[in-house]
Amino acid sequence: MTLLEDHKAAAAPTAPALESSIAAASSAILDTRKPDGHWVFELEADATIPAEYVLLRHYLAEPVDAVLEAKIGNYLRRIQNENGGWSLFYGHEFDMSASVKAYFALKMIGDSVDAPHMKKAREEMLRRGGAIKSNVFTRIMLALFGVVTWRAAPMMPVEIMLLPRWFPIHLTKISYWARTVIVPLLVLMNKKPRARNPLGVGIDELFLEDPKSIGMTAKAPHQSHLWFTGFSILDAVLRVVDPFFPKKSRQRAIDKAVAFVTERLNGVDGLGAIFPAMANTVMMHDLLGYPKDHPHYVLARQSIENLLVIKDDEAYCQPCVSPIWDTALAAHAMIEVGGEKAEALAKAALDWLKPKQVLDVEGDWIEKRPGVRPGGWAFQYNNAHYPDLDDTAVVVMAMDRARGTLQAGTKYDEAIARGREWLLGLQSKDGGWAAFDADNLEYYLNNIPFSDHGALLDPPTEDVTARCVSMLAQLGETAKTSEALARGIEYLRRTQLPDGSWFGRWGVNYIYGTWSVLCALNAAGVDHSDSVMAKGADWLISIQNSDGGWGEDGNSYRLDYKGYVKSETSASQTAWATLALMAAGKVDHPATQRGIAYLIQNQTKDGLWTEPQYTGGGFPRVFYLRYHGYSKFFPLWALARYRNLRNTNSRFVGIGM
Numbered sequence: 001m002t003l004l005e006d007h008k009a010a011a012a013p014t015a016p017a018l019e020s021s022i023a024a025a026s027s028a029i030l031d032t033r034k035p036d037g038h039w040v041f042e043l044e045a046d047a048t049i050p051a052e053y054v055l056l057r058h059y060l061a062e063p064v065d066a067v068l069e070a071k072i073g074n075y076l077r078r079i080q081n082e083n084g085g086w087s088l089f090y091g092h093e094f095d096m097s098a099s100v101k102a103y104f105a106l107k108m109i110g111d112s113v114d115a116p117h118m119k120k121a122r123e124e125m126l127r128r129g130g131a132i133k134s135n136v137f138t139r140i141m142l143a144l145f146g147v148v149t150w151r152a153a154p155m156m157p158v159e160i161m162l163l164p165r166w167f168p169i170h171l172t173k174i175s176y177w178a179r180t181v182i183v184p185l186l187v188l189m190n191k192k193p194r195a196r197n198p199l200g201v202g203i204d205e206l207f208l209e210d211p212k213s214i215g216m217t218a219k220a221p222h223q224s225h226l227w228f229t230g231f232s233i234l235d236a237v238l239r240v241v242d243p244f245f246p247k248k249s250r251q252r253a254i255d256k257a258v259a260f261v262t263e264r265l266n267g268v269d270g271l272g273a274i275f276p277a278m279a280n281t282v283m284m285h286d287l288l289g290y291p292k293d294h295p296h297y298v299l300a301r302q303s304i305e306n307l308l309v310i311k312d313d314e315a316y317c318q319p320c321v322s323p324i325w326d327t328a329l330a331a332h333a334m335i336e337v338g339g340e341k342a343e344a345l346a347k348a349a350l351d352w353l354k355p356k357q358v359l360d361v362e363g364d365w366i367e368k369r370p371g372v373r374p375g376g377w378a379f380q381y382n383n384a385h386y387p388d389l390d391d392t393a394v395v396v397m398a399m400d401r402a403r404g405t406l407q408a409g410t411k412y413d414e415a416i417a418r419g420r421e422w423l424l425g426l427q428s429k430d431g432g433w434a435a436f437d438a439d440n441l442e443y444y445l446n447n448i449p450f451s452d453h454g455a456l457l458d459p460p461t462e463d464v465t466a467r468c469v470s471m472l473a474q475l476g477e478t479a480k481t482s483e484a485l486a487r488g489i490e491y492l493r494r495t496q497l498p499d500g501s502w503f504g505r506w507g508v509n510y511i512y513g514t515w516s517v518l519c520a521l522n523a524a525g526v527d528h529s530d531s532v533m534a535k536g537a538d539w540l541i542s543i544q545n546s547d548g549g550w551g552e553d554g555n556s557y558r559l560d561y562k563g564y565v566k567s568e569t570s571a572s573q574t575a576w577a578t579l580a581l582m583a584a585g586k587v588d589h590p591a592t593q594r595g596i597a598y599l600i601q602n603q604t605k606d607g608l609w610t611e612p613q614y615t616g617g618g619f620p621r622v623f624y625l626r627y628h629g630y631s632k633f634f635p636l637w638a639l640a641r642y643r644n645l646r647n648t649n650s651r652f653v654g655i656g657m
Contacts, residue, residue, distance in 0.1 A: 012593045013600055018643045021600045024607030025636040026337050029330065030345060032632070037348030039330040040323035041629030042309055044316065045618065047076055047086040047098045049275055051105035052141070053304065053317040056279050058108050059144065060286060061196035068308075071315035073109045076102050077117055078314065084120035085128075089554045089614035089624040091568070094124070097138040100131045100206060104145075108201045122205060131206040132214055135622075136452050137276075139217065144188070144283075145195045147202055152214040154449035155238040156182070158190040159245060161256040165367075172367040173442040175458035176386045179364065180272030183260050184280035190254065193287045220452040221559055227447030235449055258288070264385045265296060270303030273380035274320045278303045319618070319625070324377050326629045327353055328394045332657060333633040335401050336640040343406055350402055350412065353377070353395055357415055358387045365426060368438050372425030375418030388435050389426055390464050390506065392419050393471040397656045400474055420475060423468055424484050431487030432460025432495075433468040435506065455619035461505035462495050466516035470656030473523035489524050492517050493532055499563060500535030508573070508615045508624070509556040510564065514540060515576035519583045523656040528585035537584040539564075540577050541591045548594035549574040549602075553613065557620035571609035572627075574598055575634035579657075582641055587651045596642045599635045608632050 033039055050072050057065075081087055085099040103121050111118050125131060134142070142148045161183070163170050171179050204211055216235065219228045261281055264271055270278035281300045290297040307318045327349050334346035358374050361384040366372065376387030377395045396419040399412035426438045434440055440458045445451060469488040479486040496502055496517075497510075504513030518536050526533055544550060549569030556565065578595040586592050604610055609631040616625030645651050 012588070012646075013597050013642075015643075015646075017600055018596075018639060021603055022337060022636065022639050022643065024603065025632070025639070026334075026342055026607075028607035029333070029632050029636060030341070033330075033345060033349075036352060037345070038323055038327040038352040039349070039629065039633075040321060041326050041627065041632070043318045043320060043322050043616075044309075044614075044626040044628065045319045045623065046088050046095070047079060047102040049307075049319050050075060050316040051098075051101035052275070052279060053308075054105040054108055055101070055141065055145070055195075056282065056304070058197055058199065058201070059195040059283065061198050068310070068315055069109045071310065071313065072317075073106055073111065075314040075316045076106055080117060080121065084117070084122075084124035086121075088622070090612045090626070091553050092555070092624075094128065096125065096128060096131070096133040097135045099125050100134050100138055100203070101141070103206065104201070104203050107203065108199065113205065125206050126208060130208040131203065131211070132209065136217055136450055139214075140185070140189070142203075142211070144193065145197055145202070147204065148211045148214050150189070150192055151239075152211075152216070153189070154216065155235045155242070156186055156189050156450060157238060157242060157245065158186040158253040158257060159249060160186060161253040161260070162249065168442075169445065169448075172364070173440070173445060174456050175440060176364060176436045177272060177274060177277070177458075178456050180264065180274065180277035180386075181280060183257050184271070184277070184284035187254055187257050187284045188280065188287060190250070191287055193283070216449060217452055220454060222454040223447045223452075227444055228449070231448045258284070262296065265299055266303070266382055266384070268299055268302045268306055269380055269382040270300065270306075272386060273303075273378070273383040275304065275307055275317065276319075278307075319623075321380050322627065322629075323381050324353065324356060324391050324395065325379050326627075326633075328377075328391065328398050329637075330629070330633045331398045332394070332401070333637040333640065335398065335405050336637050336644065338405075338640070338644075346398075347402065347406055347408070350399055350406075350408075353398075354412065354415055356381075357395075357418065358384045359418060361385060363387060365437050368440075369425050373418065373421060375420075375422030377419070386436055387422075389423055389433050390435055390467050392423055393464075393467040394657070396420065396423075396471050397474050401655060416475070420471070423471065427468070427484055427487070428460045430460055431491035432462075432465040433488070434458045434460045435464050453619055453622045455622060460491070462492065462502040462513045463504045463506055463516040465491050466502075466513075466520035467657075469520040470516075470523045473520070473525070474656035478525060485524060489521070489526070492520060496532055496535065500537075500539035501564070502536070504617065505620070506617045507576075508552055508554055508613075508617055509620075511540070511543075511550055511552050511573045511576055512615070512617075515580035515583075518580040519653070519657050522583040522585075522653055533584050537581055537586055540580055541586075541589070544577070544591050544594065545569045548598035550577040550595065551613070554617075554621075554624045557617075559621070568613070569598065570613040570615055570631070571599065571602065571611045572615045572630035572634045573613075575638040578638045579634075579641060582638075582645060583653045585651065587642065587645045592642070596639060599639060603635075609635050 085094040086102045088095045139152045143150050271281045285297045331346045331349040334342040363385040376392040378387045402408040428439045472485045477485045501510040502513035502517045543564045550573045551567040551569040553567045581592045611631035614624040614626040616627045
């Protein structure tokens with residue numbers, strides 16, 4: 001039987017099987033809810049964050065927590081690859097920087113270099129050229145520990161803080177995450193401190209050459225030869241003139257960096273609410289002589305502890321936390337499930353979300369959109385300077401659904417109106433929306449030596465644009481009545497790839513992007529027979545796995561992407577694909593039925609799904625995320641949506657997601 005014939009032969013899941021699956025998943029998810037009504041699931045990255053946590057403690061010469069270090073060591077050893085190295089996501093072969101940091105942390109914890117796992121790791125790294133192949137952030141960490149000299153890292157003068165806005169390099173021209181990481185880092189790179197490192201641990205053995213002889217990084221694959229050469233010349237000039245910078249202006253720049261951090265310290269949620277910025281803040285405060293009981297130091301240090309996930313035998317550090325995102329998506333799933341209990345908990349979740357709206361802080365986004373009133377939601381518990389459009393759109397859509405399905409009346413009207421107002425104000429000039437800023441389009445900056453990761457910017461993307469289009473359409477706007485919506489739809493039409501798919505920046509990858517866009521176009525009233533919709537649905541059908549599910553891994557972000565490559569099925573990606581097909585009018589299509597059947601058949605005894613895959617995006621090709629909640633609420637959402645549509649005569653998805 002061919003795959004096509006197998007598709008045609010698929011039988012629709014039975015109503016009892018659907019109800020049983022939905023009931024089991026609903027019960028399991030409700031049990032994970034926090035007492036105050038919100039959800040927050042673990043957010044796991046790769047080996048780098050827990051490794052950096054260990055190294056930070058030794059940088060500061062904090063008392064050794066042997067129990068905690070042993071648990072982190074267990075975690076790092078468990079996720080080590082068979083080849084000896086460490087990877088960026090499940091199934092990924094090897095990453096040099098992750099491997100260097102994991103090895104360094106394990107050695108710091110006390111693992112012998114002669115232990116089999118350490119020997120294997122070292123041999124694999126040396127076989128691949130050694131630690132000289134590490135990225136810029138790893139080189140900076142190695143310079144702080146004295147393993148390499150500062151010649152191995154790009155020149156980043158702290159005087160960047162004093163540059164005028166019109167200058168080609170300016171903080172307003174880079175993404176929020178880069179901004180919050182770089183500002184305290186500028187102080188560190190200027191003063192070049194040395195880690196206390198009381199155990200005196202080094203990793204010279206990971207180099208094929210004298211690590212002190214290493215110079216600048218080579219051009220990254222995404223970088224232009226011309227631009228990179230120009231910036232490299234500038235780097236060389238800066239190294240020569242750096243000693244001659246006036247001391248007064250240098251101190252003024254440092255003071256401005258400290259003021260930037262202090263204004264955005266964000267309590268125990270930390271600068272930018274992301275680990276790298278928090279860690280740099282702690283090291284900056286330490287370098288500047290802040291006593292350990294200084295309120296700013298205490299807050300900065302505690303923000304990092306709040307990211308730890310400590311279990312019986314293992315522990316790791318999260319890159320950040322995702323309560324707003326998790327709660328909003330879980331609320332959507334509960335609304336979809338329906339019934340008195342699920343709806344009551346959805347209401348409680350929305351009531352928890354409502355006061356989290358940022359209404360009184362003009363964040364960094366105001367630089368490019370002066371006059372726009374705040375009104376967004378952040379991703380984390382608190383991050384008032386950096387709300388994001390994706391979260392805002394998802395929260396607003398959930399609140400809008402509550403006005404009807406949950407009979408919430410006017411309870412959320414003001415929150416919805418302010419969210420819509422802020423989102424409209426952040427639309428970029430190309431018609432799209434980015435995650436945190438507007439018109440962050442200075443692509444040349446990804447060619448500076450510091451940006452070997454290629455993620456210095458926050459330009460509009462298909463997935464975030466789709467979410468914003470979905471929200472506006474769900475609120476009743478149309479392409480005829482709303483210029484913003486019409487421009488958003490045109491952006492989505494323009495960015496569809498020849499095979500019918502769309503890129504997914506914040507989820508892996510083309511499955512995520514295509515799901516987001518098909519939902520948006522459907523909500524915006526684009527006919528299901530329109531070629532843009534039909535091609536997107538046909539692409540999803542064409543890549544369905546033989547088991548009925550869908551899968552895609554982080555390798556799809558490679559620069560030489562030439563089309564979908566078959567990958568192991570995951571529950572969340574299967575849910576996205578089936579939700580997308582339903583939005584495209586294919587509720588009764590065999591591919592949709594087989595996807596729903598896959599979810600039912602692969603549900604575990606606890607009512608949930610097992611998903612080791614990393615289906616969340618951090619930075620393409622550099623940093624990936626495993627959202628532990630994705631395999632819980634997305635499959636439930638898809639099952640409930642399928643049941644609801646099968647029980648109606650319409651088969652039309654009438655909401656934005």
